[in-house]
Amino acid sequence: MNKQLKKVLQSKRDQHLEELKAFLRIPSISALSEHKRDVQQAAEWLAQSLKKAGLENVRVMATKGHPVVYGDWLHAEGKPTVLIYGHYDVQPVDPLDLWETPPFEPDIRDNKIYARGASDDKGQTFMHIKAVETLLQIEGRLPVNIKFCIEGEEEIGSPNLDPFVAEHRELLQADVLVVSDTPMLEKGKPTVCYGLRGLCGLQIDVQGPKRDLHSGLFGGGVQNPIHALVHILDSMRNEKGEITIEGFYDRVQPITDEEREAYRALQFNEEEVRQELDVPELFGEQGYSFLERTWVRPTLEVNGIYGGFQGEGIKTVLPAQAHAKITCRLVPDQDPEEITRLIQRHIEKHTPPGVKVSTQLFDKGKPFLTPFDHPAIQAAGRVLEKAYGVSPAYTRMGGSIPIVETFHSLLNLPAVLMGFGLPSENFHAPNEHFHLENFDQGLVALCYYWFELEKALGQQ
Known part of the structure; x- marks a missing residue:
């Protein structure tokens, strides 16, 4: 399946990117009331994309704010069920004059796609849909059951998703949560995140x-x-x-000696960060490294x-x-x-x-932490190594995805945070972009993952 998978993905690449551009053109800014209709349009676009991919029971589900898009494929009898979470809303674009190209007119240059939402999180959510679509085209089935829950309020703190999850516990029940809304450690270094602030x-x-x-x-x-x-x-x-x-x-909680040693082993270059940010020196809580300050403090x-x-x-x-x-x-x-x-x-x-x-x-x-030796986490590491050809990093992340803790507390779900963005991609800032090499390799990893996850959870 490996050669066939890559061949199919390559043959569909231009089509996938044109579809992604159409998604990125929708100015689904959840924070601004004048874009309420655009947010609704993005939800409806997603629903059509899920149907086209082969998902069933696709619905645009109302909340007190912006809607949640749901779809599933549940024909892998006796196999694990995965809940994929993402969001289709984006940040405001100010200051507009700092954008080199208009934020909602996607532009590909230097093998990167530039647009608001390209990395956070439309591009990565879109990859999950295309991975499922590709496997259904090749195999006619999936090795695990899949559910999608894609919201439109993440950029304003997900005010209506907690009650939505509480109300639809049975609909959303699964064995593991998978999210692609976290960055890789650095270019060429795939990353599995096991903790969020x-x-x-x-x-x-x-x-x-x-x-x-x-x-x-x-x-x-x-x-x-x-x-x-x-x-x-x-x-x-x-x-x-x-x-x-x-x-x-x-x-x-204090940092353990094991964690500190693991972070040192990553050989993270703080001087490169300083130069990239163009500041005289880095600053933070004394007695801690840059990674410790931004991940666990x-x-x-x-x-x-x-x-x-x-x-x-x-x-x-x-x-x-x-x-x-x-x-x-x-x-x-x-x-x-x-x-x-x-x-x-x-x-x-x-x-x-x-x-x-x-x-x-x-x-x-609330903060969230999953043991990095959980089978689903380790399975993610194996497929990332297979797709990228290098050992992945296991990290925490300085940012917050509050809904991850909600899924854990209400549905008792372990979370696999397997993102494909890079810290330098300007999410929340002008000239947001997404490296297409990670679009390509990430799609391969996601397709592999469902087979690896079936084996990993089946052995528990």
Whole structure:
């Protein structure tokens, strides 16, 4: 089957890429209400693609927000069932002027496809559909049962997927969850991710006087909300990169010696990261490597800060308000709701006189960890080595996919996070792209995986 598989994939490559371009042209930005119809269009496009691939029971299922697309193939009697999760919504495209080509006009250059969603996550979700379609064309059957659950709200924190999963437990029940929404360690190094950080986010709103004031008349006599906000934010971290919020680290699991040795064995080049980012030096919590800081240590980052006059030149104003958005990446066993309460308590304690402070809560998700010696994880490593010709890396990931923990807690599913993007592909930024070499090799790996998974889970 190996030679035939690669031959079929090669013969279908141009067709697959044209279909992917059609998918990428749909501006399915879940965060912006003006794109609600586009998000619906993307869901309907996906449903048609699943039907064309040979999936059955395909449905566009309503939620209180954007819909979930479901489809299945359940004719492998007595064999394991796999739930494939992905998302079809994308991030906003701002700043638009930094895109070399329009974000929703896919362009292939240097063997990369450029468009919003190319890597995160339309391209990778599309690969799963094409892998199933290819196997059904070649074999007429699949070695395992397959279910697809593709949502349209991942980029806004999946607010409606938890209740959707809870309501449809029987429909979504499976033996393992497979997700391709994580990056490879680096170019040419396929990766199986076995852990994700959790997430909590909030906005800090500082209110001073009831209106903007003339800084000459009132400056020095009234608290400046921007100064107050800077004081609050500065109190959250020290010069060593440590988070100073009381209780923040209380539940953090220490890194084991085995994990540290495994990360050292990856021989990750921090200097290359520094050069790629064009910064004078890397910075983070002292006593930890870059991988440890970004995979297994929690963070608190200011994502945005604004207030006062933003135009060209200067305006001598004492602003009435100031705002900041912060997010924390969390690790086992931190709870996002508890961390949010600790941050709110810290803000109250460090609010200077003369202003009122409130908070708005946003995304939250629990961290997740699967033992990397789980049979499904090891099966993924074997097929990646077969497709790429090199040993894979087993890693954790600094990002968050909150729904993975939901599938685990509600359906008791182990998760295989086998992504094909690269950290340099600008997901969430202008000029997002996807390396087509990973589109090609990843399709081969996914086709192999279902056969390898049948054997691995059948031996349990």
